[in-house]
Amino acid sequence: MPKTILIVEDQQILREIMKEYLLDEGFRVVEASDGSRALELFHEHEIDLIILDIMLPELDGWSVCRRIRKTSNVPILMLTARSDENDTLLGFELGADDYVVKPCSPPILLARTKRLLENRQIREPGDTLSGGGIAVHLPSRTVTLDGKLCSLTHTEFEILACLMKNKGNIITRDQLISKIWGYDFAGDDRTLSSHIRNLRSKLGEHACRIVTVVRSGYKFEDRP
Incomplete structure (x- = not known):
């Protein structure tokens, strides 16, 4: 369709x-x-x-x-x-x-x-990422924080899912930009920073799971 x-x-x-x-x-x-x-x-x-x-x-x-x-x-x-x-x-x-x-x-x-x-393509049923009180259900594109639904935009969801799929590993800013917007992205680092800031705001006390690695990028940690 x-x-x-x-x-x-x-x-x-x-x-x-x-x-x-x-x-x-x-x-x-x-x-x-x-x-x-x-x-x-x-x-x-x-x-x-x-x-x-x-x-x-x-x-x-x-x-x-x-x-x-x-x-x-x-x-x-x-x-x-x-x-x-x-x-x-x-x-x-x-x-x-x-x-x-x-x-x-x-x-x-x-x-x-x-x-x-x-x-935004649908993933296979049962494909769920979890850690640190955050659960990301890929097929339904839903996120819960300690069991409570958290509403994210399309891009915020993609950033969180990407980091959680690579839990504990550093994802560079260039890698995130390529994953979310593609190689022809016409923006700059401030675009990514804005989305990361909004995502952390929505995650509240769970925002500490997204760790900034100076001069490198970001990573998702189960423990703050």
Whole structure:
């Protein structure tokens, strides 16, 4: 069954270009030109990924992202015409998984979309990672802390799963970036740092399990 992509972009020409590329790749596409309509469509359809512009009428992309993150960890790829670092970091803090600066190359946008969806593929049933009071169930993409459900974004989940799969071993920043975003990642270390900071915040007292190894990367430890 084809994956469904929600495109939220107020510029019709750009929206049509993105839609054409996605349809050619076999995706199903629904589209909105403003934030309010985007939320309506999100609740009407089973959405697998959202391509979300920041500057929108009715309701901006940040507000849309914030509202969706209250109930869903669907991958969100943000589009921004702004190159300001603070704008980008704000998007990550609100739960965005990746971003592309406009004007963007459709093939690059398509590659980022596929990457996020590939990382979300269902694993074999019973595939569970655990340690230090944290349990990650890969098939359902759920995380529990001492038995209590913890809601993570797509990217936060991928980072935690990657570290727990390599428990006790150092994973370099470059290795994490390659795993989560691919070799064509256009961001920098601050993007990864922002997601790590958000992940630790959600893990609360379990945040100590993610250990920073200076000038190397990170590792997951059962014991603080």
